[in-house]
């Protein structure tokens with residue numbers, strides 16, 4: 494791969510191109526744009542297949558929306574933390590297994606709460622009174638019925654609508670499913686959990702596609718040691734250029750020219766673009782010629798949502814030994830929940846999780862104010878809660894935005910010199926909601942499956958160890 498300092502216009506005209514062509518080595522070269530897990534996975538595969546690969550990453554670190562923070566003295570994932578689908582089909586699983594990493598199982602398949610099930614949780618009202626478990630399970634049944642009815646609404650309407658609209662149609666048609674008081678607050682908490690899965694408010698989630706996602710089986714496992722070792726393993730021996738923000742991609746007849754912010758050009762046989770959909774939607778990268786219509790319209794159609802975390806380290810554990818601590822409220826926006834990392838990792842850490850518009854609003858606060866807000870929520874449940882000794886938030890570390898449909902995977906690596914590659918391992922727009930509640934045994938974990946999926950190159954990942 495060649496790095497040249499000429500301006501792109503000069504480069505693609507006149508003698509410079511032929512000069513580079515003369516030097517052209519036989520091994521094909523690829524520039525991967527973006528050093529998140531998609532870009533690193535693509536680069537790893539190409540590196541293993543003897544391509545010459547270079548990753549151009551705009552930030553001063555790799556990982557993108559995966560970032561393991563060590564400021565507490567141990568790993569805490571401020572971006573992705575779960576493996577969704579602990580099974581052979583999941584290409585991340587063999588890496589986790591070969592690195593000997595531990596997964597803490599938080600739910601089996603088919604939970605109405607996605608990556609949690611209702612076995613290890615406590616919900617509280619705003620006065621700190623615990624919601625009786627029988628109310629929570631009764632509302633769960635009603636929530637499932639409501640969702641089932643929304644499927645009928647979908648069939649009756651040709652135009653798409655939001656899940657929230659569909660729920661309101663169902664409640665109009667079935668007054669028996671309407672809830673009041675505490676039960677309604679618990680229903681709002683279920684909706685809040687649904688919004689967390691999609692990183693979008695219910696009025697933004699598509700009725701047509703929300704349950705069309707194929708979520709891998711095997712349940713959901715929390716990465717006890719964090720995702721950092723996976724990122725490092727994928728990145729090993731790959732040529733990665735940090736602080737290289739790509740501004741322009743020129744697709745020549747047999748070369749791709751990539752220009753970064755400072756005007757420096759890089760040339761290769763092909764480019765793989767793994768930047769977040771939000772970056773593409775905002776047209777932060779100029780394509781020449783323009784992307785084909787089908788790619789441009791796919792980018793336009795995909796949504797992007799927000800998810801954020803505030804992690805807090807305490808001196809002591811003053812909360813109960815359950816995985817999830819939730820606050821119910823009259824609207825899903827005002828509901829909240831904390832992940833108790835002590836259960837999975839033994840460390841006295843609570844992670845306040847926020848999604849959708851609420852996450853967006855939280856992100857606007859200073860770090861201190863965001864922590865204070867999380868503490869207010871915590872004190873609703875535990876009035877004597879002590880202040881954390883240290884805290885951390887996701888938006889200082891890791892863009893809080895989630896692409897809603899990463900698996901939509903505009904992936905034509907074979908077909909053209911410029912490929913959009915998204916191997917984000919969880920789709921947000923069309924999340925899964927099965928209507929059978931799992932009661933599988935939980936606990937410190939299950940291992941990632943023992944056979945590597947073939948023929949994925951990174952499946953041969955025992956070298957990662």
Ligand SMILES: Cc1cc2nc3c(=O)[nH]c(=O)nc-3n(C[C@H](O)[C@H](O)[C@H](O)COP(=O)(O)OP(=O)(O)OC[C@H]3O[C@@H](n4cnc5c(N)ncnc54)[C@H](O)[C@@H]3O)c2cc1C
Pocket residue numbers: 526527528529530531532549550551552555556557558559571572573574575576577737738739740767768769772777778800801802887891892893894895899915916917918919
């Ligand atoms: C708070 C949070 C929690 C999450 N939890 C989970 C979870 O538990 N499990 C799960 O499966 N998923 C989770 N996700 C989603 C998951 O993190 C993402 O799907 C995944 O990390 C996306 O990887 P990616 O490589 O496609 O994109 P990214 O990680 O966003 O990588 C894209 C990279 O491109 C770089 N870039 C952007 N613009 C340019 C440019 N112009 N030039 C060069 N580089 C550029 C960015 O800096 C970034 O490093 C979570 C996301 C968030 C935000």
